[in-house]
Amino acid sequence: MTLAEKQVREIALENPSTSRVFEHFGIDYCCGGHKPLSAACLENNLSVDEVLAAIENLAHTTPGTAEEWSTRPLAELAEHIVWKHHGYIRKEFPRLRQLAEKVVARHGEHCAELAQIQSNLESLGDELLAHIQKEEIVLFPYIVKLEKAQLAGGGLPLGCFSSVLQPIHVMLSEHDSAGLLSARIRELSTDFNPPEWACPTYRAFYAGLREFVEDLHRHIHLENNILFPKALEIEKALS
Numbered sequence: 082m083t084l085a086e087k088q089v090r091e092i093a094l095e096n097p098s099t100s101r102v103f104e105h106f107g108i109d110y111c112c113g114g115h116k117p118l119s120a121a122c123l124e125n126n127l128s129v130d131e132v133l134a135a136i137e138n139l140a141h142t143t144p145g146t147a148e149e150w151s152t153r154p155l156a157e158l159a160e161h162i163v164w165k166h167h168g169y170i171r172k173e174f175p176r177l178r179q180l181a182e183k184v185v186a187r188h189g190e191h192c193a194e195l196a197q198i199q200s201n202l203e204s205l206g207d208e209l210l211a212h213i214q215k216e217e218i219v220l221f222p223y224i225v226k227l228e229k230a231q232l233a234g235g236g237l238p239l240g241c242f243s244s245v246l247q248p249i250h251v252m253l254s255e256h257d258s259a260g261l262l263s264a265r266i267r268e269l270s271t272d273f274n275p276p277e278w279a280c281p282t283y284r285a286f287y288a289g290l291r292e293f294v295e296d297l298h299r300h301i302h303l304e305n306n307i308l309f310p311k312a313l314e315i316e317k318a319l320s
């Protein structure tokens with residue numbers, strides 16, 4: 082059986098990431114998903130090939146590929162973090178929030194943990210949106226200035242703090258808070274494993290949460306273990 086002949090619901094159950102594609106094209110993959118993908122496309126005036134290509138492309142857009150950043154310029158790393166990880170949070174958090182609303186509305190009465198997951202997700206998303214804005218407006222531009230000054234053989238650039246350690250401390254403590262909220266979500270969702278009877282939306286929600294937390298770990302690793310220590314080293318060398 083080809084993918085186009087499979088039921089939309091089955092595709093979403095086998096690979097919850099495909100829910101992104103179905104949401105993008107407005108294809109019902111949950112209660113109304115008992116029809117072949119080709120029929121669902123026809124019903125929605127969509128090209129089957131285009132939808133299949135988007136599913137195929139998912140493998141290439143999964144966040145967070147393992148890359149060696151420790152020898153690359155900090156300006157490049159900061160740009161990568163903003164583009165890949167901050168962009169991912171801005172795009173993915175609203176989607177997860179919508180999925181949480183749907184799942185809580187349908188199953189919240191019988192699964193008390195769903196409302197708790199939703200509340201922790203709201204806190205995590207709100208904190209992260211404020212956090213990444215501070216990095217983009219204050220810290221990252223200063224780190225780029227530090228690196229430029231080092232390359233030009235100049236002195237310490239002017240900043241709105243006495244040492245880059247100050248904003249880094251704030252960012253580190255916010256990373257810890259995000260880590261605690263993520264751990265709580267993992268615990269409440271029994272390690273992102275939905276119950277046997279869970280519908281495709283429920284599964285897509287848990288799979289999305291797993292990806293979100295995994296991407297956050299890669300993101301924080303790049304900042305805590307590469308970007309921030311290197312910025313501190315440069316500042317020390319310039320002082």
Ligand SMILES: [Fe+2]
Pocket residue numbers: 162166167213216300304
């Ligand atoms: Fe960040």
Ligand SMILES: [Fe+2]
Pocket residue numbers: 212216252256301304
């Ligand atoms: Fe950060």
